[in-house]
Amino acid sequence: MNDTRALFERVLTDEPPLSLDLGPVVFRGRRVRRRRRLVAVAGTVAVLALGSLLAIPLADGMRETPPTSGRAQIPDDLTPLQRTIAEALVDASPETFHYDLSRKRWDDESLVTTVDDGRGRTRFAVRFWPIYRSACLAASTGVCTGTLFPVLPEDGSQISSYELAPGAYSELMTNGAENGPAVQVESTTYLSKTRIVREQPPLTGGRLSYVAIKVGEAYRYFLARQGAQPPEARTGGEAQRRGGTP
């Protein structure tokens, strides 16, 4: 080790005198300090600006969450199960949605009614299917010429869009596991103001899937609390015949 050090010392012979002054060093140091402060301030401003940009749409989204006052539209003469479903439905929907939840719209736990989403009245249905979600979907939609879109890949939920008549479209969403009751939420726009592009999920698809999930949770929770079994499977055709149109 000493030899290596001696070698280095030999390299350092003829060392010129130090011409470095403290003044330029301090001047450069202050410049570095100023630059770092500037970068820190600019970074903070950028983070705040980005945060506010993100906060605006988030706040808008939060405003869309349903208020509890929506429960006022739930009539008193519903059965406990119907009331549970109705509350879940209202809670999961935007505050601009107004449902007709009167007693005559119900058949056991099935609901065939109308909803006013703020742009006009639409047919709306909620049905529960014990098994075989996809079969129910095909039976219910009848001439389902539209495309099936996966909504949430992890739970197998799907949404279909099909054209009932020129200018009239329907969206139908299902979710749930094959071993338990599936929930089907259907929304039909009789006079669509916005043409649904076949290759894309319907505009309200995300909202329908959310409604279906929340209603399904409430339904299963209710049955579990009552110790009841889910109702027998019905075909989509039967449900449509029984439910009718609004």
Added chain:
Amino acid sequence: MRDDDGFAALFAARAASVRRTAYLLCGSWPQAEDLTQTAFARLYAVWPRVRDRGVADAYLRRIVIRAHIDEGRRPWRRERPAADVPDRPMTAASSEDRVVLLAALGRVPAKQRACLVLRYFADCSIEETAAALGCTTGTVKSNTSRGLDSLRAALGDVRPDLVTIEDLA
């Protein structure tokens, strides 16, 4: 003001030593002075937060080494002198040895050379060297060993009589 006094004292005490370390890394006195100025300027920028003299030394070493390695990575930012002009007379015997040794040192890769300089000139421990280079102690050991091999080989090529292989570390 008291902070500036402390910095001035540190500069007076350590500038020459830092420049020597920088010279062994880069092989040029003007560039060594630039590296020294860069190191002290960056230390000054954080000086209000530095309370420990040992930390300041380690910080200086780290800046010098990283600034030197950065220079090597960005050769287009480096000054290119037209020729080596000796600005003062040199003693014949010492200059010949120095030039040969410097040339041999110049053939050692930058990171290995940094390990050699820190370990054998700046008397840093393996841990201090690792901290200055931002690597593990294992890397320091292997780079030191390889650096010594490179230095032996380089000296063996140009002046085998100057340093025997067994003499080195």
